[in-house]
Amino acid sequence: xxxxxxxxxxxxxxxxxxxxxxxxxxxxxxxxxxxxxxxxxxxxxxxxxxxxxxxxxxxxxxxxxxxxxxxxxxxxxxxxxxxxxxxxxxxxxxxxxxxxxxxxxxxxxxxxxxxxxxxxxxxxxxxxxxxxxxxxxxxxxxxxxxxxxxxxxxxxxxxxxxxxxxx
Amino acid sequence: xxxxxxxxxxxxxxxxxxxxxxxxxxxxxxxxxxxxxxxxxxxxxxxxxxxxxxxxxxxxxxxxxxxxxxxxxxxxxxxxxxxxxxxxxxxxxxxxxxxxxxxxxxxxxxxxxxxxxxxxxxxxxxxxxxxxxxxxxxxxxxxxxxxxxxxxxxxxxxxxxxxxxxxxxxxxxxxxxxxxxxxxxxxxxxxxxxxxxxxxxxxxxxxxxxxxxxxxxxxxxxxxxxxxxxxxxxxxxxxxxxxxxxxxxxxxxxxxxxxxxxxx
Numbered sequence: 001x002x003x004x005x006x007x008x009x010x011x012x013x014x015x016x017x018x019x020x021x022x023x024x025x026x027x028x029x030x031x032x033x034x035x036x037x038x039x040x041x042x043x044x045x046x047x048x049x050x051x052x053x054x055x056x057x058x059x060x061x062x063x064x065x066x067x068x069x070x071x072x073x074x075x076x077x078x079x080x081x082x083x084x085x086x087x088x089x090x091x092x093x094x095x096x097x098x099x100x101x102x103x104x105x106x107x108x109x110x111x112x113x114x115x116x117x118x119x120x121x122x123x124x125x126x127x128x129x130x131x132x133x134x135x136x137x138x139x140x141x142x143x144x145x146x147x148x149x150x151x152x153x154x155x156x157x158x159x160x161x162x163x164x165x166x167x
Numbered sequence: 168x169x170x171x172x173x174x175x176x177x178x179x180x181x182x183x184x185x186x187x188x189x190x191x192x193x194x195x196x197x198x199x200x201x202x203x204x205x206x207x208x209x210x211x212x213x214x215x216x217x218x219x220x221x222x223x224x225x226x227x228x229x230x231x232x233x234x235x236x237x238x239x240x241x242x243x244x245x246x247x248x249x250x251x252x253x254x255x256x257x258x259x260x261x262x263x264x265x266x267x268x269x270x271x272x273x274x275x276x277x278x279x280x281x282x283x284x285x286x287x288x289x290x291x292x293x294x295x296x297x298x299x300x301x302x303x304x305x306x307x308x309x310x311x312x313x314x315x316x317x318x319x320x321x322x323x324x325x326x327x328x329x330x331x332x333x334x335x336x337x338x339x340x341x342x343x344x345x346x347x348x349x350x351x352x353x354x355x356x357x358x359x360x361x362x363x364x365x366x367x368x369x370x371x372x373x374x375x376x377x378x379x380x381x382x383x384x385x386x387x388x389x390x391x392x393x394x395x396x397x398x399x400x401x402x403x404x405x406x407x408x409x410x411x412x413x414x415x416x417x418x419x420x421x422x423x424x425x426x427x428x429x430x431x
Contacts, residue, residue, distance in 0.1 A: 014191070014194075014361075016360065016361065039329075040375075075371065075374065078368075078371045079371045079372060079374050079375045081368060081371075082322070082326070082364045082368045082369070082371070082372050083325070083326060083332075085326060085361070095361055096361070097361055097362075097363075097364065098368070099195060099364070099365035099368065100365055100367045100368050101365075103367075120232075120233070124230065124232075
């Protein structure tokens with residue numbers, strides 16, 4: 001039995017200001033990726049982009065995106081991603097760039113990586129907190145993550161949403 | 168996870184911008200950055216720039232993503248040579264000593280040949296903003312590879328507009344044709360924080376520049392490390408004897424006396 005394989009790219013959208021992040025939507029990101037691929041690889045690239053390409057998940061609070069590519073062409077399409085410089089949404093352009101964190105064969109491995117990554121971000125945030133209240137907030141979030149390791153994996157989603165509020 | 172380095176972040180007078188650049192680099196996971204000072208001897212300003220003190224410039228250094236150490240910031244000088252008289256060839260010249268890395272950018276084929284075979288530098292920079300007026304010769308490139316001098320391709324110009332993108336890719340591909348992917352480093356030369364890219368994105372970018380996967384990973388990690396080691400041997404006596412100025416010692420002449428002692 002042979003099944004169709006894909007690659008999931010876990011990317012982080014980096015912007016200069018946080019307010020831009022909340023204006024993103026998945027259709028705009030997909031259009032921006034298509035445009036970047038079209039600019040670098042021409043019609044051939046755009047044609048490959050139509051095969052099984054989609055934005056599976058977008059978190060506007062943390063700027064995390066899952067991109068799905070067909071496994072055969074993902075390297076070619078990925079090589080165009082550094083040339084993405086802005087996303088056009090609702091009549092305005094948001095300057096940003098994508099940073100690839102992880103490449104996975106399934107969404108599940110990407111999700112596991114994301115939880116680990118977000119925990120790490122929380123740990124990095126802790127020394128930068130300004131007041132005691134914030135600190136307590138971050139500590140609680142970290143505790144939640146470490147508890148989640150023992151639990152079943154469908155609980156993970158819930159924990160991640162808690163972390164998102166934090167960031 | 169290997170150590171990634173970005174050996175070209177241009178120096179600007181705008182401290183806030185520089186701080187932003189270094190913070191973004193740390194966030195992306197680069198463990199070392201080199202701040203690049205451009206120096207054109209043909210211009211009016213004949214003075215070699217003096218590196219600024221980093222700790223005063225941007226305060227406490229940010230932690231690197233994925234590890235607990237703060238980012239390491241080095242100084243690098245790029246001399247744009249259009250005439251042989253512009254570059255002081257003798258090693259350990261006093262004006263180059265404060266810099267960790269020394270790079271040259273060449274404008275003619277003859278200079279390129281002598282730079283590859285004779286100049287005492289670490290990096291030969293290939294510009295991405297203009298068409299190169301000469302072809303790369305195998306002999307010169309092989310000579311540079313044997314001496315441990317590396318070539319640098321920077322990608323930030325390619326992100327700006329399509330003409331410069333074409334020049335960058337042309338220059339990079341013609342370089343890769345002769346050096347077969349060895350002794351090349353990929354740097355950002357980013358003027359804004361948004362022009363930096365993550366290390367894994369740079370690795371795939373290397374594939375566009377005609378490198379194979381393993382080579383393009385070396386471009387951001389192990390080749391950069393070997394450049395730093397090469398620079399260390401250039402600044403010290405063969406990497407064995409190093410000199411350091413003592414607190415409260417005289418300002419000059421320390422390095423010279425140490426060198427003499429080693430010969431005897």
